[in-house]
Amino acid sequence: MAKTDGEITIKKYANRRLYNTGTSTYVTLEDLAKMVKKGEEFVVQDAKTGEDITHSVLTQIIFEQESKTGNTLLPISFLRQLISYYGDQMQMVVPTFLEQSMKAFTDQQVQMREQMTKALGDTPMAKNLQVPMQLMEEQVRRNTEMFRQAVQMFTPFNGQATQPAAKKADSKDIDELKEQLRNLQSRLDNL
Secondary structure (H helix, E strand, O other): OOOOOOOEEEEEOOOOOEEEOOOOEEEOHHHHHHHHHHOOOEEEEEOOOOOEOHHHHHHHHHHHHHHOOOOOOOOHHHHHHHHHOOOOHHHHOHHHHHHHHHHHHHHHHHHHHHHHHHHHOOOHHHHHOOOOHHHHHHHHHHHHHHHHHHHHHHOHHHHOOOOHHHHHHHHHHHHHHHHHHHHHHHHHHHO
């Protein structure tokens, strides 16, 4: 995809075809995924109404990526937890938290790459090396702990609901989350 000056506009037509107005070519969801990976900013508009449908198209790209064998990034437990926040009082907090968490993760990933370059030099071999497992394990531990603390911070009354049925459901959810964290920690320890 050729980069253009200014904002890239993608038009989505009724026949589901996507048209890149910057390059005057039809594109696919895979092309849009490549643009995202390159850091190219774009907006997707409904060709007929002009409505901004970027969110739904990006969500569709994620769905397609998750459907590909071996390409799953979102664990089932995370998806269930995310779904449970829709319509909940936490719904307003979750997007900001996720955005900040991803930014922190990206920043830390850049720092790790810089450290690897400093340690190994700017050689072709250094560019092809994967980040050492110990650094990744530590990062996952920090991110998991940060998520756990954030969820705990927003749980009303420290996880104690005011109604008995809600209290039982919250307790069960917390127990499940604790078990998932223990399983994740066990897997990390085994790595």
